[in-house]
Amino acid sequence: MTQVKVCGLMTEADVALVNALRPDLVGFVLAVGRHQKTTAEVLSLAKQVAPGIRRVAVVVAPDFDQLAVLASAGAIDTVQFHRPATLAQVQQARALGLQTIARIAADAPRTLADVALVDAGDGSGETLDWRALPVLAQPLMLAGGLDATNVAQAIALVHPAIVDASSRLETGGAKDPAKVAAFIAAARNAE
Ligand SMILES: O=C(O)c1ccccc1N[C@@H]1O[C@H](COP(=O)(O)O)[C@@H](O)[C@H]1O
Numbered sequence: 791m792t793q794v795k796v797c798g799l800m801t802e803a804d805v806a807l808v809n810a811l812r813p814d815l816v817g818f819v820l821a822v823g824r825h826q827k828t829t830a831e832v833l834s835l836a837k838q839v840a841p842g843i844r845r846v847a848v849v850v851a852p853d854f855d856q857l858a859v860l861a862s863a864g865a866i867d868t869v870q871f872h873r874p875a876t877l878a879q880v881q882q883a884r885a886l887g888l889q890t891i892a893r894i895a896a897d898a899p900r901t902l903a904d905v906a907l908v909d910a911g912d913g914s915g916e917t918l919d920w921r922a923l924p925v926l927a928q929p930l931m932l933a934g935g936l937d938a939t940n941v942a943q944a945i946a947l948v949h950p951a952i953v954d955a956s957s958r959l960e961t962g963g964a965k966d967p968a969k970v971a972a973f974i975a976a977a978r979n980a981e
Pocket residue numbers: 797798817819821822823824825826848849850872909911912913914915916933934935936954955956957958
């Protein structure tokens with residue numbers, strides 16, 4: 791079954807929501823942008839996430855000192871490089887005990903990370919052309935503009951290991967419980 795990731799958690803209410811709805815993974819964005827959380831905020835929020843839900847740190851310009859603090863505190867299990875990652879970056883993350891997800895470039899569709907990521911933007915809500923994705927050796931995480939209205943079609947076309955959504959699960963800039971619940975249900979009922 792396709793795993794489901796809800797990304798861009800920002801508040802204790804968001805954590806309570808995912809604890810009730812139980813996606814497989816949740817994401818905290820460390821990258822600059824409107825979802826960005828500090829180390830202290832992620833430490834506080836992530837420890838409230840229910841056991842069994844994987845906690846992912848989303849980075850663009852990885853700060854390994856920050857990741858080390860979060861990993862050693864047990865606040866995160868996984869790092870999501872939202873840019874192609876070098877072998878050294880993947881190895882550094884693994885040395886911290888983290889699973890790795892890394893974005894692939896259109897002109898170099900491969901990665902040494904555990905999971906390959908495709909996305910159209912950086913939490914922009916834009917969708918990709920799902921019919922034009924490369925075939926990869928690793929499991930694939932599909933992101934970019936997913937919501938309850940399109941995730942079943944995306945799963946049917948792409949067969950990703952994980953579907954990941956953030957901005958289209960919001961109303962007025964905050965996670966909308968009905969949209970998050972509908973997304974998880976649509977993904978789980980797909981295939
Ligand atoms: O959300 C952000 O601010 C962000 C910043 C930098 C890199 C990635 C970011 N978001 C992540 O992008 C994917 C897809 O998001 P969407 O569903 O298209 O909004 C997801 O992992 C977001 O957390």
